[in-house]
Amino acid sequence: HRFIRVALVGNPNSGKTSLFNLASGAHEHVGNYGGVTVDSKIGRFYHKDYTIELVDLPGTYSLSAYTPEERYVRNYLVKEQPDMVINVVGASVLERNLYLTTELMDMGVPMVIALNMYDELEQSGSTFDYLALSRMIGIPIVPTVAKRGQGIPELLDEVIKKYEGEDKREQARIPYGRVLERAIELMEREFTNVDISWLHLPLRYLCIKLLEGDKEIEEMIGGLSKRDEIFACRDKERVYIEKLLREDAESAFANARYGFIEGALKETLIEKSNIHNKTR
Ligand code: BGO
Known part of the structure; x- marks a missing residue:
């Protein structure tokens, strides 16, 4: 039985709390990781043969050291060295949410992306080739609807696969x-x-x-x-x-x-209002 420490990192309103509650909800233990002005919840649960300890870090737009939340999240990642990060990305505000992703990539933390609010993306009529983006950045991307628990088992499967080294891809570097x-x-x-x-x-x-x-x-x-x-x-x-x-x-x-984000989305995301233009 193996133990994986996973940290949830994402913008405010990306659905982190929903994902945390649905994943760890009815299960074992909820405690607190102490912080002075900000703190985070810890949940522990089983998935397949693994015990997963999930830490819900404060929502943040960036990992610079400007706000207490930003400092807290960055220090947590550096000092606690979680085995894996789940970067929760709101599918309806991709461009802004992916900024944090690029910073996590710079930090070199091993991660899996939860493409949350996937229902909203589908309803909007936009098409997003997230598998192509995943190939481009070398990071697994799993669509989720956190508030309904959809996609969470698949997301955890990817976490385990990456933890076990079954995903051989190297995470891409942001070219500057x-x-x-x-x-x-x-x-x-x-x-x-x-x-x-x-x-x-x-x-x-x-x-x-x-x-x-x-x-x-x-x-x-x-x-x-x-x-x-x-x-x-x-x-x-x-x-x-x-x-x-x-x-x-x-x-x-x-x-x-x-x-970088703009270029990546230009190749993978067709927003509904643009479909006419792009397909001509
Ligand atoms: C309210 N899809 C959709 N459509 N909504 C989602 C999803 C999803 O996959 N996941 C979460 N939400 P948090 P942070 C709300 O609370 O988990 C919704 O900040 C409301 N509340 O239900 O809190 C989720 O922890 C009244 O919405 O995010 C929540 O990252 C009206 O996204 C919001 C409408 O989720 C933020 C929404 C009283």
Whole structure:
């Protein structure tokens, strides 16, 4: 009998609470994971031969360190290292919801996407080739209607499959474009021979966040002996990015994420109002 620790991450109103209640509802144990201003529920239940511990994290639009919710979710993922994340994505507001997905991808957390409110998507008359998106990003996507419990067993099956390594795909990297990729690469070089394994974060993520000016990540690496060189490179690259792209680094990364989402949806989502245009 195996034990899988799963964290639910998603925007407010994506249906996380419904999914949590339906999945863990009538079962064993509901407790609290302590937090000062925000906290999260824990449920434990069985699925097939597994005990699944599900943590419902606070709803959040992003994983920057601006709001208590954002900080809490990011710290939870870094410190608690759940075996798997279920990213709950509201199907009717895909573009906005997928922003968080791109941040989770940067963090390199293993995840499965619950494409929730699938009923609303179907009713809207739009068609979404979510399997094509899944192939594009290398992440399983399972349609769910959380408030009715639909799709939840299939979602948990995917969690187990991924946990057991049956899904051999690598999660895709968000491509940030020539200018930002070059800055990331130069930052990564600054970390040559620097041990960052204790941070439990991918180097690429660290470099992206430093370039974005993330204060929490900056503090995390403040004790490194090479900190001065790293920060000097960061400062230089931020100026360079702003000069070339005519926007600050933080906006440049955010816009590149939205650009990736827009491109991915252009190929996979036909909204009803657009069907006429696209099929001609
Ligand atoms: C109300 N499909 C549809 N159509 N709705 C869903 C689904 C789904 O798959 N899943 C959840 N909802 P939360 P967060 C409500 O509460 O789980 C609905 O914030 C209402 N309430 O029922 O709370 C769900 O935890 C009165 O809707 O999300 C809920 O992520 C009128 O989406 C809402 C209409 O779900 C948010 C809706 C008194």
